[in-house]
Amino acid sequence: MQMELHTGIELAIALTHQPTLPDLLKTATTQLETTFGLTHCWALELDLSGRTLHCSALPGEGEFDCGDFSHPFAHLLQTGKARELTRAASHRLDHPGFQNLIEASKRPESLWLEPLRGNDGRTLGILVLCRNAPDWSGIVGQPLYLGLLQLLTHQWVAQLQSRDQVWQRRLLKRSLDTLHDAETVRKQSQTLANTLVGTSDVMTRLRAQIVRAAGSQLSVLIQGETGCGKDVVATGIHELSGRADGPMVVVNCAAIPDSLLESELFGHTKGAFSGADQAKEGLLAQANGGTLFLDEIGDMPMALQSKLLRVLESRQFRPLGAQKEQHSDFRLVAATHQPLRQSIEDSNFRRDLFYRLSQFPLQITPLRERLDDLEPLSRHFIRLYREREGAGPSGISSHALKLLATYDFPGNARELRNIVELACLQTPAGDDIQPDVLRLTDVFADPCTAQAPGAEWYSTEAAAGSGTEEIRDLKAAAQAFEAAVIRERLRQYGGNRAQAADSLGLPKRTLAHKCLKYQVTQV
Numbered sequence: 001m002q003m004e005l006h007t008g009i010e011l012a013i014a015l016t017h018q019p020t021l022p023d024l025l026k027t028a029t030t031q032l033e034t035t036f037g038l039t040h041c042w043a044l045e046l047d048l049s050g051r052t053l054h055c056s057a058l059p060g061e062g063e064f065d066c067g068d069f070s071h072p073f074a075h076l077l078q079t080g081k082a083r084e085l086t087r088a089a090s091h092r093l094d095h096p097g098f099q100n101l102i103e104a105s106k107r108p109e110s111l112w113l114e115p116l117r118g119n120d121g122r123t124l125g126i127l128v129l130c131r132n133a134p135d136w137s138g139i140v141g142q143p144l145y146l147g148l149l150q151l152l153t154h155q156w157v158a159q160l161q162s163r164d165q166v167w168q169r170r171l172l173k174r175s176l177d178t179l180h181d182a183e184t185v186r187k188q189s190q191t192l193a194n195t196l197v198g199t200s201d202v203m204t205r206l207r208a209q210i211v212r213a214a215g216s217q218l219s220v221l222i223q224g225e226t227g228c229g230k231d232v233v234a235t236g237i238h239e240l241s242g243r244a245d246g247p248m249v250v251v252n253c254a255a256i257p258d259s260l261l262e263s264e265l266f267g268h269t270k271g272a273f274s275g276a277d278q279a280k281e282g283l284l285a286q287a288n289g290g291t292l293f294l295d296e297i298g299d300m301p302m303a304l305q306s307k308l309l310r311v312l313e314s315r316q317f318r319p320l321g322a323q324k325e326q327h328s329d330f331r332l333v334a335a336t337h338q339p340l341r342q343s344i345e346d347s348n349f350r351r352d353l354f355y356r357l358s359q360f361p362l363q364i365t366p367l368r369e370r371l372d373d374l375e376p377l378s379r380h381f382i383r384l385y386r387e388r389e390g391a392g393p394s395g396i397s398s399h400a401l402k403l404l405a406t407y408d409f410p411g412n413a414r415e416l417r418n419i420v421e422l423a424c425l426q427t428p429a430g431d432d433i434q435p436d437v438l439r440l441t442d443v444f445a446d447p448c449t450a451q452a453p454g455a456e457w458y459s460t461e462a463a464a465g466s467g468t469e470e471i472r473d474l475k476a477a478a479q480a481f482e483a484a485v486i487r488e489r490l491r492q493y494g495g496n497r498a499q500a501a502d503s504l505g506l507p508k509r510t511l512a513h514k515c516l517k518y519q520v521t522q523v
């Protein structure tokens with residue numbers, strides 16, 4: 001009796017000290033084997049779904065489907081009653097998993113199958129006791145055996161409960177993380193809304209995407225029509241990123257002549273080529289620790305595209321004339337108004353570079369497809385005008401907004417800004433902009449066909465000094481004049497940009513950029 005008590009206490013201590021359920025089951029089965037002289041003891045655990053019994057100690061799969069009555073465990077779980085299974089009976093069952101268990105138990109003479117339930121009523125699993133003697137009454141009737149089962153089920157339930165708690169905690173943490181993530185995105189999107197204005201659904205989604213892009217190190221490719229805000233988006237990415245304190249280096253690939261673009265990007269040593277009197281640090285090096293924004297990437301010459309691809313793979317580059325490679329840690333943002341997939345088809349853009357650039361693609365919807373943004377954008381441009389000029393209209397009337405909504409804005413937000421600024425000039429300070437001051441034809445349109453009131457001030461005659469009284473914004477007038485000259489010259493050369501550029505003393509690339517900027521597309 002003393003001996004039995006001693007064994008019982010030792011077993012109880014061992015069972016209560018197991019940190020996990022597998023440890024508990026391993027200890028319990030080993031203790032049962034040694035205490036009751038069993039050849040084997042297996043513990044089968046019912047999974048969370050309640051459909052499968054698992055026994056990790058068994059070789060092979062060790063899984064039993066609770067709906068499969070070709071093994072005895074399904075029946076046992078259904079009745080909830082313990083029973084003996086003789087060797088003869090066990091041989092008749094041809095379930096492969098069960099035969100595997102019999103084999104691993106060295107084909108014992110008798111098995112005792114004990115279903116286990118917790119005191120909270122849930123089914124926990126099954127104990128399989130094996131020995132080479134019939135008649136289990138000497139074991140399963142013993143108080144030590146019954147006490148052990150009670151302790152085992154108690155500990156088993158406790159383990160499941162703590163596993164549930166860990167699981168619950170994990171679930172809670174995951175949902176808190178998601179909430180926290182959503183809150184960060186919401187706050188940063190709100191900040192971004194001060195510069196990237198718009199209340200349309202697409203704009204709201206775009207801002208959230210920008211925040212996510214900013215939080216990653218992925219290369220971003222921004223695509224969208226001219227004037228739709230690609231620069232604003234690129235700046236937003238830089239400013240919301242961890243590199244905001246570093247430099248943002250902007251390169252307009254369309255504005256720099258082909259022959260200079262490579263040395264501008266990579267830099268050069270002194271004497272690397274004729275005219276290189278001084279060594280010059282390239283823009284790649286200058287972007288170290290910050291963001292490199294390659295605008296109009298679609299205009300990058302093919303030869304340079306291969307070199308850029310190599311830089312993007314290693315962040316290593318060699319300045320022209322240099323012996324050694326340099327390293328620059330920059331984050332790349334690229335933008336284009338060109339349909340790059342078409343350029344790839346036309347063999348003007350490298351497919352591998354496209355995939356490298358567009359790890360995080362962002363598409364900006366044209367303004368005409370997000371008319372909800374017209375009002376907030378117009379008010380934003382009026383505010384900017386007032387801040388710059390010190391006075392201006394207080395807002396814009398609903399009729400004026402209705403008129404704006406009828407226009408399709410080929411020049412997108414840039415064109416809206418020009419229209420609003422021109423209207424600001426003609427609206428008394430403190431009033432609202434009215435429809436009659438909205439010039440809804442392209443201010444850079446052909447002067448010969450322009451319908452807008454006052455359009456004549458930017459005809460080529462303006463250059464001769466006549467009709468300039470109405471000019472209130474010299475910069476806009478000068479740009480309009482430039483656009484008119486380019487358009488005329490292109491017409492003169494039948495659309496041949498090389499000849500038109502030559503006749504104006506401009507590199508072809510500069511002319512191309514100006515055409516883009518002023519939307520000179522047809523001649």
Ligand SMILES: Nc1ncnc2c1ncn2[C@@H]1O[C@H](COP(=O)(O)OP(=O)(O)OP(=O)(O)O)[C@@H](O)[C@H]1O
Nearest residue numbers: 195196197225226227228229230231232337413414
């Ligand atoms: N959502 C916006 N909120 C506030 N300003 C905007 C927005 N979109 C564009 N703008 C303004 O419109 C003008 C043109 O924008 P931006 O230069 O970013 O366009 P872009 O797509 O880069 O043009 P391009 O194709 O010519 O390079 C800028 O003055 C910019 O500040």
